[in-house]
Amino acid sequence: MADRSVVGSGTFVRGRIHGTGDLEINGHVEGEVTVSGEVTVEHTGLVGAAITAQHIVVRGAVKGDLIADETVVLEPGARVVGNLRAPRITIAQGGLVRGHVQTGPASASRPRAAAASGAAVRPMPGAPPRVTSMDNTSSAASASAAMPRVDARRAQPAAGISAPSVASPIFSTGASSAASAGSVSSMSAMGGAPAAPRVTTEPSIALSQPQPSRAAASHVGPPPPVVPVLKKGTKALQKKR
Amino acid sequence: MASTVIGVGITIEGEVTSEEDVLVQGTLRGKLIAKDAVTIDHGGTVEADIASGPVAVAGNVTGNIASNDRVDLQNGARVVGNVKATRITIADGAQFKGNVDMDV
Numbered sequence: 001m002a003d004r005s006v007v008g009s010g011t012f013v014r015g016r017i018h019g020t021g022d023l024e025i026n027g028h029v030e031g032e033v034t035v036s037g038e039v040t041v042e043h044t045g046l047v048g049a050a051i052t053a054q055h056i057v058v059r060g061a062v063k064g065d066l067i068a069d070e071t072v073v074l075e076p077g078a079r080v081v082g083n084l085r086a087p088r089i090t091i092a093q094g095g096l097v098r099g100h101v102q103t104g105p106a107s108a109s110r111p112r113a114a115a116a117s118g119a120a121v122r123p124m125p126g127a128p129p130r131v132t133s134m135d136n137t138s139s140a141a142s143a144s145a146a147m148p149r150v151d152a153r154r155a156q157p158a159a160g161i162s163a164p165s166v167a168s169p170i171f172s173t174g175a176s177s178a179a180s181a182g183s184v185s186s187m188s189a190m191g192g193a194p195a196a197p198r199v200t201t202e203p204s205i206a207l208s209q210p211q212p213s214r215a216a217a218s219h220v221g222p223p224p225p226v227v228p229v230l231k232k233g234t235k236a237l238q239k240k241r
Numbered sequence: 242m243a244s245t246v247i248g249v250g251i252t253i254e255g256e257v258t259s260e261e262d263v264l265v266q267g268t269l270r271g272k273l274i275a276k277d278a279v280t281i282d283h284g285g286t287v288e289a290d291i292a293s294g295p296v297a298v299a300g301n302v303t304g305n306i307a308s309n310d311r312v313d314l315q316n317g318a319r320v321v322g323n324v325k326a327t328r329i330t331i332a333d334g335a336q337f338k339g340n341v342d343m344d345v
Contacts, residue, residue: 003248003249003250003251003266004246004248005246005247005248005251005267006244006245006246007245008244008245008246008259008260008261008262009261010259010260010261010276011245011257011258011259011260011261011263012256012257012258012259013253013255013256013257013258014255014256014257014258015253015254015255015256015257015271016252016253016254016255017251017252017253017255018251018252018254019248019250019251019252019267019268020249020250020251021248021249021250021251022248023248023251027245027259031255035251036250
């Protein structure tokens with residue numbers, strides 16, 4: 001019943017799109033998208049905007065938060081740098097995400113609720129989505145939309161100038177229990193603000209980054225970060241380097 | 242060929258640059274640059290300058306229209322702004338206020 005709007009593949013919209021109805025994006029949109037219906041970002045779609053809608057389906061590239069009242073679906077081919085927030089989230093095999101993922105009603109947006117609901121998804125490309133509560137700390141600490149570089153550098157001892165100063169608040173809180181993973185993501189959100197200008201946006205949404213950081217993360221300290229509680233000493237040693 | 246449709250309930254505030262046809266049924270505020278045809282439906286409102294190929298207006302336009310082809314103002318159209326085109330038709334019932342420049 002609601003009308004369908006289309007941003008064609010040869011179209012570039014820079015500004016705010018808002019209203020009722022469904023929206024299909026095949027082209028390039030920058031700014032803000034707030035629609036009351038369903039937003040579909042097709043394979044050719046490039047969106048540099050936060051999308052707020054009832055349902056969001058992504059098959060293309062999005063740099064911005066996806067906030068839905070009902071569902072967010074990332075299909076194969078989706079590349080998202082940004083946070084996902086919806087009661088129900090689907091990330092299909094092959095979908096790429098880098099950001100904070102939170103299921104549950106939009107009103108319960110406190111990070112603690114996210115940690116408790118065990119909704120954090122490991123942002124690993126190609127791997128089937130595995131939702132475990134133990135993944136909270138590692139993924140919440142590593143997943144921050146504003147700091148893709150920190151993700152990779154945290155694993156490398158010879159970190160850049162900006163990374164350690166920003167990363168350290170994450171590490172120190174990450175070392176504590178999973179219950180404070182909530183504070184991690186909120187701190188990373190705050191810590192991300194000063195670091196954001198220093199992080200250059202990679203054109204291809206850093207597809208290669210998750211892999212090296214994921215592989216390197218294994219030799220950061222103790223073996224694969226299934227264990228949420230890491231020794232405080234490990235991170236402190238890294239900081240000193 | 243693909244086309245861009247700005248549906249009835251949608252409002253775009255900003256610039257729209259398109260290589261293809263644009264159909265406006267909703268509201269557009271800002272700027273519209275299209276390489277191809279622009280059609281503004283009866284319920285469409287454009288508060289922007291339009292630069293495009295052929296333009297067919299049946300809705301509201303507040304802003305200048307610069308076309309490299311023809312401009313048709315249909316019945317129900319309401320245009321306030323200058324029109325630059327190679328050909329122009331103003332149908333009975335269309336309302337128009339502005340200059341017409343046909344590059345004579």
